[in-house]
Amino acid sequence: MANYYNIDDILAEEEFVPVVFHKAANGVVIDPSSETNSVEQGAKVELPLWLAQELYLRQAISISVPACFSQRTRLEIQADAACVDLKSRSPYFYEFGCKIAPLVGDKTIEILLLSAFKIRYKEILTKAYTAVFTTTSKFLTLLTKEETNLYEAAQASMAAFKKWRMGGPRLQRASVLGRKRKPLD
């Protein structure tokens, strides 16, 4: 697995998904407030994606579309994608969407992700290059993790360029470099 150590990938799988148990399961405590340590057939619970994925493969549960991809969110995104608070829906909105789509068999999720991203990246870019921090700070709270990365990437590279353009120290040379090499032995 290429991105085994990718912390964002791990966290995206911590997002909860609504599931329905097809089988009764004994010896598990999913709801700490419940009095028994079993789950009944037909029970509706929320599980983290990594667990749901495994149970799904064992045909123990079926998975429904999580709330952050609900019809209401879709309508909001259609209306004004740039203003939707995706972070509160899921800081891993895109990655989570990619992972959940095949499990719930919903191809429209990918379309939703793409159309949301297409509109939002422009806004991110404009804000990253032009706006002052005070007017952007509210906007930044609406962004998912990857969108924040994008924002920071754009801002950092423009800042680096501006710094260069203003001049300042040239390529700095460590004092040990440029001296004559001496043989190691």
Add this chain to the structure above:
Amino acid sequence: MAGQSDPHISLFSAEEVEFMAEDELIEIVPNLRMDPLNFICGDFGPFLPQIATQVPFWLAVALKKRGKCAIRPPQWMSVENLTQVLERERESQGAFQVLPFHYVEISRLLFDHARDDIPDMYMVRSLIEDIRDVRIHKVETSLEKFSGTSAVKIPNLSAMEVNIIRPFVGRALQAFYKHDNPEKIPDVDRPSSAQTRVANNEPRRPLRR
């Protein structure tokens, strides 16, 4: 450990792009007499007073700093030409005007070290800044046209412009590509071997998949 590099590190620093530009050739008019220089990067000179000769930028700047030459600004760096370029740049949404690959770095080097050699320096400088801003804006607003593609031609974009947009454009295109071709980039090794497994007696699964 995602492949896309850390957003805080752009691949080449602006200084490294400048380093590359310094190998471009420029005409100088020396005011000293000096034998040919046989460098690893090539042979230059001989240098004779008032006789123009071509040298790499870094050498031109080194000589200029010591008061040993005048630098002849490149032909494209005139107010007339740049005014035209800017006008055409604004008119055409579809294309970038032809400028040297290192025009941003070259102009900064000249503004910093050879002000007295550039006629209308302030005008030239503000034209170049405007041109660059128009061009960068053009690339970035056109990004969604490239949704889902693997290859985009960016004719006539310059080295520094590429470097500025790279961190953002690279990530954005990767996201476009991923969402347009969901099956192409397996994020995790998705159980595409889709056999559902039999419960219970199976050995314990790997901790992460």
Add this chain to the structure above:
Amino acid sequence: MASSGGEWSAEQIDDYEALISTTDVELLKKAWRNEKASPEILPFEEALVKRAKEQIQLMEETVDDFEESGHDPLIVSLYQMDLDRVQFLLRSYLRVRLQKIEKFMFYIWKTDTYRNRLSIEEEKFTERCIRDMGKHLEETVLSKMPDNYQSVLKQSVISEEDDMVPEPQLDTFVVAKCERTTRPLYLDGSRQSAGFDSRDDHFQMVPGDLCILRYRPFQEELTSGNISLV
């Protein structure tokens, strides 16, 4: 491409570049650009590095001679600048490769294609990195884990493949300059290619073209020298 108007046509720039790209410094610079920009480790430029080292040594001796024989300090400093520039390129080139090795040591080691791209010194370096990393993980973590979970490479004994090994991400986008006309490529993806001025069912680059590319389909074009990265 708009080549009318303006002082330089694309062809002129190309011819000019081809003319000066003959020195080893230019070749080293290209190797450095490619290595820095590509997500995977590229074949080691053995002959080129050897030549560059020889030229650096020769120039160091020349500069020494100049200093001793009381040459004009201006000339000595110019030669020193030339030397510094080449040394920077060589050092940076070697260092980028070491960084890639450190990041992907296990993957490079078990993949023949990559392993064959290393120099002898780099191979030794990789071997030691793997040994040290293995020893460190062993002592700090793995020896305290249950028997089935003690591998550096596998999550557990039932893992079919090395599922804890980071790999280079070849779907990264890179910026490339065309050196020689490329083969027409039929790219996968819902749309083949796009440009400001063209859309076609296959994608081909001609000298002077500048493109943003997904790295994977263009691997061969890079190793064959048809494109270079910027």
